[in-house]
Amino acid sequence: MQRHLRRNLSVEATLTIALCIGLFGAVVLWPSKPVMERPFTAAEQVRHTLAKPNCSAARLMRLAPARRGEPGYHPEHDRDGDGWACEPTPRRRG
Template sequence: MKKLFVILTLAFVSANTFTETLYFKNCKEAKAKGYKNIKRGQPGYRPKLDRDKDGIACESK
């Protein structure tokens, strides 16, 4: 049980660290790195990149 707790804690910390550190200055940068249609809650999403406020940033056309 203790091992499971440690594994889950590490997974949670890793996921949060990744989410907080993935940052794009703009959609041009995001798309150049292969990111598009970034949904709210996913790494790299932020409201500034969501022009129409529908929960999807850097939408492909």
Template sequence: MRLSSLFTGLRRQKPPRSEIWPIHNDLVAAETRLRKLRRGFQRVSRRWDRPIKLRKLYRTVTIAAIVATASFALTWYFLTSPWPLIPTVKHLAAFPNCGATRLVGLAPAYMRQPGYWTHNDRDGDGIACEPYRPPLRH
């Protein structure tokens, strides 16, 4: 007796092909099955797309919050500035370094005047971005 003949009764019988893939002559039944399949695929797709949509929403809300905060801060700064609008804008443009201060026409800048930033005042005498003077030799 062969070994394969022992397991022939234990093999799972395959169902007829028409039960697995029903061939519909009825168009209404075919449409119903198609709609059920489509709903199943959409359900799975929604589950996988949810984190992507949440990330997009989070990114949009974050950008909107940053823009709103920056707009509020700039508006507040312009409204509370002791100078008119144009000198205030020049003062902000002069922040990075003395080259920017000279570019907007505020150099040399004196303390409490537009264009004066403490990090641009190297010797601490109250005049920022002053012309370079070589030290005196004795």
């Protein structure tokens, strides 16, 4: 009887440890997406969607340049990964 009780306790301990590791991974290690401060309005959502094809479309919708989390920001438009999409490139002098 004690062996059965000891086995049940070890199963409970193993499950508890697995649960703690899973929670730790979910909270700390899970890659987080940027959280928007406010949801887009319906009009902003339409303009954001129309700005998706390229930076020219984003400029046409008057959404460029756009920061991460703002309407008009699409990761594929952020060439250098600095959080700004469709930012103007500096002109070379010479």
